[in-house]
Amino acid sequence: MTALIEARGVSKRFRQHKRFPGLLGALKTLVTTEYTEVAAVSDVSFDIAAGEAVGYLGPNGAGKSTMIKMMTGILVPSAGTLSVLGRTPHQERMANARQIGVVFGQRSQLWWDLPVVDSFTLHQRIYDIPAARYADNLKRFSDLLDLTPFLDRAVRQLSLGQRMRAEIVMSLLHDPKILFLDEPTIGLDVVAKDAVRRFLAEINRERGVTIILTTHDLQDIETICPRLIMVDHSQLIFDGELGRLRAALGSARRLTLEFATDPGPLPLGTATLTSDEGLLKHYLLEREDVSLVQVLSEVGSERGLKDVALHEPDIEEVIRTFYQRRNAAAAAQ
Amino acid sequence: MIAYAAFARSGFLTSLAYRNEVWANIFGKLVQVFARVAIWLAVYAGVTAVDGISISDMITxxxxxxxxxxxxxxxxxxxxxxxxxxxxxxxxxxxxxxxxPLYLLAIEAGMSAYTFLLAVVPTIAIVALIYGMQPPASLLHGLMFVGFCALSFIIHFLCAAIFGVLAFWLMTVFSLEWLLQSLISLLSGLLIPFWFFPEPFGTIASHQPLAWLVYYPSAVWLGRLDMGATLLYFGIGLGWAGLLATVLALLWHRASSRITVQGG
Incomplete structure (x- = not known):
């Protein structure tokens, strides 16, 4: 099968005027011709096949948005080749634009002062969507994301969650083959995040729309994307299934148990005690197959357990663990 | 093409979203037009004509x-x-x-159509009723005036868009806006028609593109140009519009390729 998106050694460097500190430095900055080069993406290669859902994960400033911008054709790579749907995106920006959908979590594409539905009809005109197909798509997506109650409301009156749902529906109206989402769940509450995730997973499954989404929320990846591409400091550091990453990292979930009265030291077989504050005890769940129920049944009901909190490792932690393991492995060789 | 018509419609509807702005707009324009009329009434106090131009010409x-x-x-x-x-x-x-750029033009056309219908027409009608306004010099002059208005809109848009794109390099929207404002007040003929400019400034002023914003459309309505000259200056105006469109296209091309290469 040929790849829908092919990245071969893609790099992007930005040139910035060198800045000098201080008052004299500021004057020097005005006339300087010196540049500093900042690498946003360095030598990244991957293939994405039709129908895949890929999570592009990394901390802030890792080069996620830059990669999305290159794939959508609004940034030119500094080196390497990039092919999307058989085209070089920045050379055939218009043709590319007709077959992709893009959602920016931080930038609205809706018309601020007009009802949501007006933005949609405008979108229909821009992309020449036949009336029947437009009506059909609008109905199906609106039902799935429950848009109907606020279709006639001006965008500026919507909540962030409602707006994001509308943005996503709009990006799909012209039946794009690929949907790019840059931080689609940023700033949303739990309910809205969940709605968006379930919708995207369904669109990917039922319609076969290839989804590429950037995020720094692991939960997004878990629900939507079987495959994960992880970047940090402009470099690709992992490409594969999330489960594999978890397995590789030993899924370090953290568990906090809170007791009404101090039960004393409480070593467990299923979890490792990392710190003991008396009433609060912190454990590390190192094995993926150990469930919370198993841990709790080991603690038992007579110890006065008051509350339980389970923390999934966040992205910074995953990357930290990943580096630690990799460095350790390199040292061992 | 359908897309751009839809943009114009959205521009129109967006303006409609703020009703209070309509009233503020009408009031602001009334003050402006009254002020200009008042200046000419003061200048012409006790004089019937200056250089063959009557007070009635100047109010119009x-x-x-x-x-x-x-x-x-x-x-x-x-x-x-x-x-x-x-x-x-x-x-x-x-x-x-x-x-x-075409998207911008379409949006501005929609917004301008809105302001024209809901603010300009009523304002001008009110002031014309109070002070009187001359009809166009002839039917043909009237028709040409409509053409000159369209040309005025296009040149106006192109100049403003060029200044807007320049902000990309100069990084200062505000000062460019002020610069354009002063250029337009002086060189469009809005405040003082060029026939009152001392030579050679009158000749210079009447050959630069901003002259097509106010001076030529008004001169045509008043019959200051005969039909031959009207058509000639319409042609020159079209030439200016073409040149400005080329400049805008080039600047836009440079700006957008810099965005895509350097990320802005």
């Missing part, structure tokens, strides 16, 4: 300035382009199968 000229300059807002265009480039919001338009 002041009103026509309101007609051609009342609807389109260079400040809005400069700001919209400048800010879209500075904040990077322009990326959204690069992601769509549309040409951004």
């Amino acid at each position: 000229y002041a009103l026509l300035g309101g007609v051609v300059m009342g609807a389109t807002r260079y400040d809005r265009i400069v700001r919209q382009v400048g800010n879209a480039l500075k904040t990077g919001d322009v990326a959204i338009w690069l992601l769509k199968p549309v040409h951004y």
